[in-house]
Amino acid sequence: MTEHTDHATPEAAPESGGPVDLLVLFCDLDAWLKSGEYLPEFLRDFHDQKAVFKTMHMLYRDSEAAPKMPNWAQGHQYVIDWFLWYMASRGYTLQKSRKNIQFREYRTWRNW
Numbered sequence: 001m002t003e004h005t006d007h008a009t010p011e012a013a014p015e016s017g018g019p020v021d022l023l024v025l026f027c028d029l030d031a032w033l034k035s036g037e038y039l040p041e042f043l044r045d046f047h048d049q050k051a052v053f054k055t056m057h058m059l060y061r062d063s064e065a066a067p068k069m070p071n072w073a074q075g076h077q078y079v080i081d082w083f084l085w086y087m088a089s090r091g092y093t094l095q096k097s098r099k100n101i102q103f104r105e106y107r108t109w110r111n112w
Contacts, residue, residue: 029089032088033085033088033089038084038085038088038093038094039080039084039093039094040094040095040096043080043094049076049080050072050076052076053072053073053075053076053079054072056072056075057069057071057072057075058072
């Protein structure tokens with residue numbers, strides 16, 4: 001059996017009753033992760049990601065906690081390259097809330 005960093009346990013394949021080849025399963029996962037499809041469309045482009053994190057950083061720069069906070073680039077790298085990728089590799093994706101309240105739209109996030 002091939003070693004994987006996720007240490008997943010093979011399950012029985014429905015067709016054959018035998019173990020599933022984890023390498024085949026993880027190839028699909030790896031391709032999906034590399035595509036960036038687990039991110040909302042407005043976060044798939046690197047330059048759009050930078051704009052979101054720079055704006056978020058600017059909004060909170062006057063907070064008392066600001067000196068302890070990571071800068072926009074550190075936050076960008078952690079959230080996009082680590083946290084959301086990790087969560088997506090476990091089946092979770094970021095999606096817009098379905099709560100029936102008025103939200104700020106993405107197009108107007110610079111107008112806060």
